[in-house]
Amino acid sequence: MDGVLFHGETPLPGAAAFLRRIATLPHLFVTNNPIRTPAEVAARLASMGLGRPRPKQILTSAEATARWLARERPGFRYYAVGAAGLDAALRQHGVPDAGQADFVVVGEGPGLDFETLTTGINLVLKRGARLVVTNPDTSVDDSRDGAHRILPGGGALVAPFAAACGVSPVVIGKPEPALFQMACERLGLPAQACVMVGDRPDTDIAGALRAGMRAALVRTGRFAPEAPWPADIPPPHWDVPDLGSLLRAWQHLLG
Ligand SMILES: [Mg+2]
Structure with a gap:
């Protein structure tokens, strides 16, 4: 979530529109942060104008x-x-x-x-x-x-x-497989049918690919727009500046 949907308490441009566009697709919010409860995370997203997720849609480490x-x-x-x-x-x-x-x-x-x-x-x-x-x-x-x-x-x-x-x-948390596997289980989908959208090559992307998921990197968080892809991590299926660009890349998939 942090670096993908928001920075600190500030929603990232395009995040709300992205969530509206995928609202009818099964999706979860996955975080390595173990401190806030799912209900607290859901309330925080809603307070930033990032939809109205149910606590069941939040999976914390x-x-x-x-x-x-x-x-x-x-x-x-x-x-x-x-x-x-x-x-x-x-x-x-x-x-x-x-x-x-x-x-x-x-x-x-x-x-x-x-x-x-x-x-x-x-x-x-x-x-x-x-x-x-x-x-x-x-x-x-x-x-x-x-x-x-x-x-x-x-x-x-x-x-x-x-x-x-x-x-x-x-x-348990990213990049180890447990959190990714539980997310796919909760969605009721095989890993190959799921895409992980994240901002960090070493945890979000490397872990998702190892778990058999597809992966999309947005360069709005820890990984800078100009940074070269790390040689020791397989590249993601999508590598885009932000969520708006990802929506455009997915246009033909979303219909
Ligand atoms: Mg992040």
């Missing part, structure tokens, strides 16, 4: 993590380190239990300190809990209150747990 854990171990017990949205998502499927957790789940937002790190590494090293992180981003942009800041992402916050335990975490 926190929700995908909760579903993945429930498949691995129904009724799982967990210890969460991260913002309130992560705990709210995990509670839908699991039981918080700092003493007997099956999983130590790390997400973005406040929560990491000496105590939570100590609890987490003891669960992993002494109880055999698995270390899981909602998303691998090392840093993320934050523009609440109008001021731009860079915040540590899930990848940075899980790093001290991984270092202390000598294990690699299970990663």
